Amino acid sequence: MNMSPTSFTAAGPEDFRMGMRRLAAAVNVxxxxxxxxxxxxxxxxxCSVSAEPPTLLVCVNNTASACEPISKSGRFCVNVLSEKQQDLARDFLSVDSTKRLDLCDWSRLATGAPAIDGSLVSFDCEVDQVIASGTHSIFIGRVVVASLPEADAPLLYFDGAYKGMTAVA
Known part of the structure; x- marks a missing residue:
């Protein structure tokens, strides 16, 4: 077995970004x-942090318009999108962040943060801790409520594009 890499470069910001594009991830609002x-x-x-107590983390660029409001309000909701919500994800990119929830139906859960109707799951969270790291703030949130409607196929992001998921044998 050949254990040597075929090619490598020092990890600069651009190489890191290109490498991270190869990490398939759920699309969340x-x-x-x-x-x-x-x-x-x-x-x-x-990312999940702990099941006891239910906790997750969200990394938010400090320049994102939602960063300061999350810090100020002490609450956020992670809405995991389904394949059926691909158009919503695309439309989000063309609308001001304060108008994006006008694109969809939403409701409030325990904290009052908006939960997008039709999401695979909506994790309603209270901010437990904020960690500054480079250009981002890491919000660690205690999950107060998890809204779990019927399961559907997740919307994924891979190599700069939205993708679906197919089962493998």
Whole structure:
């Protein structure tokens, strides 16, 4: 077995970005409300932290319009999109972040952060901790409510494009 890499370069920002494009990830919409204004942003940097207590993390660029409102309100909702919501994900990119929730139906769960109707799951969270790291803030959220409608196929992001998921034998 050949254990040597076929090619490699020092990990600079561009190589890192290109490498991360090869990491398939669920497409999520992170929502919050602060001072009466609703915000929404697309994110793939979402990860479970613990089941006891239920906790997850979201990485948000400090320049994202939702970053400060999440910090200020202390709440956010992670909405995991289905393949059927691909158009919503695309449309999010062409609308101001304070108008994005006008593109879909949504409701409120326990914290009051908007939850997008029809998502595979909506994790309603209270901010437990914020960690600054480089250009991003890592919001660790305690999951207050998980809204689980009927399961559907997830929307994925891979190599710069939205993808579906097919089963393998």
């Amino acid at each position: 992170i929502t919050t409300e602060s001072d009466g204004t609703r915000y929404g942003m697309l994110a793939t940097a979402v």
